[in-house]
Amino acid sequence: MYTYALKKQNFELVYFDAFAGTGSIDIGPSNSDEAQADLLADVEDVGPIIDGSAKRALKVERPFDKYIFVEANRSKATELNGLRGEFPELAHRIFVRQGDANAELIAFCRNTNWRRTRAVVFLDPFGSQTGWDTVCEIARTKAIDLWYLFPSMLCVYRQISREGKLSPDKEASIKWLIGTDDWRAEWIATEKQEDLFGNVRSVSEKQVSVDEVTKYMIHRMRAEFKGGVLDSWLPLGPKGRHWYSLIFAWGNPSGKASALTTSLATHVMRRS
Ligand SMILES: C[S@@+](CC[C@H](N)C(=O)[O-])C[C@H]1O[C@@H](n2cnc3c(N)ncnc32)[C@H](O)[C@@H]1O
Known part of the structure; x- marks a missing residue:
């Protein structure tokens, strides 16, 4: 949809897959990653091996001008390089970088002529690998459409106990993901309670749901993305559980671009 929508514009169109995997996903019974197998169990063309995001992007009818695949794992990056052989007509458009998604994305955002x-x-x-600063850098380009599988349950909600407790490590990890500590006041209620003997103690309780965590992130992103962030998101996870929230944001502030982008993204959210 994206490459068709922009076909008349004179832009170089880039697909940047920051956690690209290998191009294929093994969901067979021998795959030890049971959670991932569950997650993909309702994919139509289900088989032991299905196409991953990189291969799906290469298969679109009207290809992108450039594909950048980033993968931290060396052997997975080697497999990604093998996609050149599978898609010889696109080989010159494929760029594989073995490295950290954040560093590669920041370099891409800063060094591209937008x-x-x-x-x-x-x-x-998989989890909390994407830093908030990286998300902001993407927004600053005002030229990127972002699809972010934000680990709302896995790396935020689940890290806070019912009593509103979390270790300093977990707290730092949430801050890295969403860029602030302000959530504490909103998500953890603390009140003073007095026992029979007049002793006063603080009692805390987590007061947030996974949906509210997602809305909080959308609200934070909205301050950065001058185009906008879609109100709706897709809850995704194994066996219908809400582990991740697929969030869509776009940087281009022009009204025309926003109308088009919103309608395309809303359609994708509905179709899934
Ligand atoms: C959920 S998988 C991606 C699956 C892929 N989108 C697909 O459809 O096949 C996440 C990938 O990110 C890689 N990874 C983990 N940390 C990373 C980092 N900091 N930078 C880049 N890749 C990373 C993992 O090796 C793994 O292959």
């Missing part, structure tokens, strides 16, 4: 480039970035981390 007057003549537009990009779709897909963030599909």
Whole structure:
């Protein structure tokens, strides 16, 4: 949809997959990653091996001008390089970088000429690998459409106990993901309670749901993305559980671009 929508514009169109995997996903019974197998169990073309995001992007009818695949794992990056052989007509457009998604994305955002480039970035981390600063850097380009599988339950909600407790490590990890500590006041209620003997103690309780965590992130992102952030998101996870929230944000502030982007993204959210 994206490459068709922008076909008349004179931009170089880039697909940037920051956690690209290998191009294929093994969901067979021998795959030890049971959670991932569950997650993909309702995919139509289900088989022991299905196409991953990189291969799916290469298969689109109207290809992108450039594909950048980032993968931290060396052997997975080698497999990604093998996609050149599978898609010889696109080989010259494929760039594989073995490295950290944040560093590669920040370099991409800073070193690209955004007057003549537009990009779709897909963030599909296992967990809390994407830093808030990276999200802000993407927004600053005003030229990137972002699909972010934000680990709302896995790396935020679940890290806080019912009593509103979490270790300093977990607290730091949430701050890295969403860029602030302000959530504490909103999500953890603390009140003073007096026992029969007049002793006063503080009692805390977590007062947030996974949906509210997602809305909080959307609200934070909205301050950065001058185009906007879609109100709706897709809850995704194994067996219908809400582990991740697929969030869509776009940087281009022009009204025309926003109308088009919103309608495309809303359609994708509905279709899934
Ligand atoms: C959920 S998987 C991606 C799956 C892929 N989108 C697909 O459809 O096949 C996350 C990938 O990110 C890689 N990864 C983990 N940390 C990373 C980092 N800091 N930078 C880049 N890649 C990373 C993992 O090796 C793993 O292959």
